[in-house]
Structures are given as structure tokens and as C-alpha cells.
Amino acid sequence: MRNVLGLATAFLMASATAASATTILFNDFSSTAGLTLNGNAATAVDDSLRNVLRVTPASGSKSGSAFSTSAVTLNTNVSFSTKFRFNFNHQGNGGADGLVFVVQTVSNSVGGLGGGIGYAGLGNSVGVEFDNWNNGGGDGNNDNHVGIDINGNMSSVARSDAPGFTLDSGTDLVAWVDYNGATDLLEVRLNNSDTRPLLALLSYTVDLTTVLGSTNAFVGFTSGTGAAWANHDVISWEFRDTFAPVDVPTETPAPAALGLLGVGLIGMGLMRRRR
Template structure:
């Protein structure tokens, strides 16, 4: 009888643990639920995939795509998100990148070029994936990730030693998590669909104070200037709570180990 109970426990703990998912795009064959601004549009990439093209490979563009309705963020405006993206069709070296943004206005886009479609958006946090060197504010790097606050592209945290090349023309994967209970914002980046154990950037910020409301629009901005690229989002998942995507549930795995060990102990006792 004990063996059956332990096995049932193990099977139940091995099942996926439900978490709140408010936005999920496996592709962008439909952009229902998104407000597309300026240059942003649904498009087909070179692999015939339906993508969200936040800016096309044209000069002096700005675009954005945000949820059409505000998301109510839970537990001190916590959230977790994952998305795949691809910079391709580079012109004049490729620029200027993509920004994941949490902000309080849906139908707006910021500055072109080095503004990456984010410059000038107040009450916001943005995580920029920047493929152009605009000088000291970019760490003199054309391949960096930064955390931006309140529409400024002078990043409060910056990493120029990336594990990938943003302009590679291949799919890249990003994970961003904010725990409102600790005020910790973490960014991860990989060239494979496997969540890195270590964060690329970590920064402490009171996002509730920055936004001024738990109700926010979430999405992406991009910009081009005298250089350009297609800045494509391939897929996107957003959760309105701190529930990191692709992270195993530690408690479930621990209890699963206990259950399996108990099953082994029961077998030895019967031997």
C-alpha cells in the first residue's frame, strides 16, 4: 500500500505546476490583443514564420507593440516573461535594437535611432538589447544589454560581455523576472532555448514607485537611425506574477526526491 501511495505522490509532483499566464504568443499569426504603433507590424520572416516586426530594416524608424489592455501586476507589481527574438536584414551595420518595456501608456512609441523607441516614455522600466554603439552611455559597445528607467536610454545597469551576438541573425532567448517582494530585477539571455542558471544583469528597483500603479501595459519598442535591421519578436510569454518561465519548481522536485527515496526504502524492507 505504501508503494502505491508514494508512486501516486511522485506522479502528482512531477506534473507541471500551474501559474498565472496573462499573455502567450507562440507566434504572431494573429496580433489580437496588441496595440501596434508607428512602424510596428505583423510580418513574415525569411523562414516563413509569422513574427512581430517592431521595426523593419528601414532608416529612421520607431515602433512599439503593447498589450491593448493594462495588466494588473501582482505582489508589488511582480512579473516574469520570456521571449525569443531575432535581428536580421541588417543595413549599414544594423541598429538600434529592441526593448522590453513595462509602462503606463499603450499607444505610444519613443525616439528613433539610439532612442530605440523607448526614449521619452515616463513611468516605465525597459530592458534594452542594443546592437549599436552610441558611445559612453552604451559602454562603447555595439552588443550590450541594459536596464533603463523612465524613458532614459542611459542604462542604470549594463552588461557588454554577452554570451551571444545580437546581430547574428539567429534566434535568441531572453528571460526577465521581477520580484516585487525583494525589488530584484533579473535578466537572462541565451542563444539556446535553455534558461541560464545565472543572471546576466541584476538590479534593485522599486518598480511600484516607478510606475505609480499596479496596472501597466507590457510589450516592446524598437528604433532605427542611419543604420537599420528587422527587429523581430518570434514568440512571447508574460506572467503577471513572479513565476520564472522554464524554472523547475524547487519544492516539487524536493518532495519528488523524498517520494522516490521512500519507494526505494519500502522495496528494501520487503526484500
């Protein structure tokens, strides 16, 4: 019963969000127009001669961030969808401290370095961290994890200690982060290709309308290094200001699919009548 309802909701939402807008798209970072780079963030050419956004360089005790210069206006539910490709490389002393995708409403700034990953202390925010250094209990004593952080607090509210990929491998990884403000569900996906996994690596229910306190958000990335370091590179990035997951077709359902939906709804009606 619940599944049928969920399916119906999914179909309705797919058609409702068909007109969603891509508000930010960087196929590379040969230009960073529209972004403000803070701290040690800079553009760079990586070993594959790609123009990347190097949020922190492979050097000790750095912090950096890159945020949309203008606030992005999210819908009233503050839903959003994003996808980005990233690469950690040229590790020193084991590679640290990671990269955080951040939606925040306070300022266009950078937070604490080292284990703060440039995110610590950023209030009215949500962060998805890709953490390649074990800072102890708050990291689950794990140096290769993905977490969801709220309001600049590095103790993740949700964490995967087995993300399926080694962050410090030096190969490209691809992340999808989707927030559906109607259901309050935040989901994170990770892969080493552009194929969007069916199942989320991390899911967390949170009312971001309350957390953010505004529909105007600065979106971007933070990073930090400490006694260990790496290049924390973003290779490409797409951000949408509605719930419209990248790499999921958003066309109107085909007649066959609508037919199935109808059967499902009729089925539900029959079940109700039987009671």
C-alpha cells in the same frame, strides 16, 4: 546562514506562486489580437517563413512598438516574469538600433527613434534593451550590449557589455526577464536556446512599485532604426503577471526537498542555540 534563509525563501515562494497566471502567450504572431501596434511595427513573414512581430523593419529612421491593448494588472508588488525569442536580421550599415522589452503605465505609445530604440521618453517604465548600435558613452561605447533602463532614460542603470552572443548575428536569441517585487530584484537572462541559464546576465535592485506608480501596466516591445537598420523581430512571447520564471518548474517541492528544507531550518535553530 544567509544561503539557508535564501533557500527557504525560494521554496516558500515557489509554492506560493504555483498558481500564477500566464496573461499573454504568443507562440507566433499569425494573430496579434490583444496587442496594439504603433508607428512602424507590423507583422511579417521572416526568411524561415515564420509569422513574426516586426517591431521595426530593415529601413532607416523608423520607430515602432507593440503593447498589450488592455493594461495588465500586476500584483501589489508589481512582480512579473516573461520570456521571448527574438531575431535581428537584414542589417544595413552595420545594424541598429535594437529592441526593448518594456513595462510601462502611462500610455500605449512609442518613444524616440534611432538611439532612443522607441523607448526614450517613456516615463513610469522599466525597459530591458538589446542594443546593437554604439551611441557613445551612454552605451559604454559598445555596439553589442544588454541594459536595464528606467523611465525612458537611455543611460542604462545596469549594463552587460559582454552578453555572450552577437545581437546582429541573425540567429534567434531567447531572453528571460523576471522581477520579484518582494525582494525588488530584477534579473535578465539570455541564451541562444530555450535552456534558461542558471545565472542572470544582469541583476538590478529597484523598487518598481515606486517607478511604475500603478499596478496597471502596458507590456510589450519598442524598437528604432536610424542611419543604420535591421529587422527587429519578436518570434514568440510569454508574459506572466506574477514572479513565476518561465522554464522553471513550479510544482510543490517533493517530500525529499521538504525534508532537506526541514534539516536546514533545524540546522539554523542549532546554530542559534549555540550562541
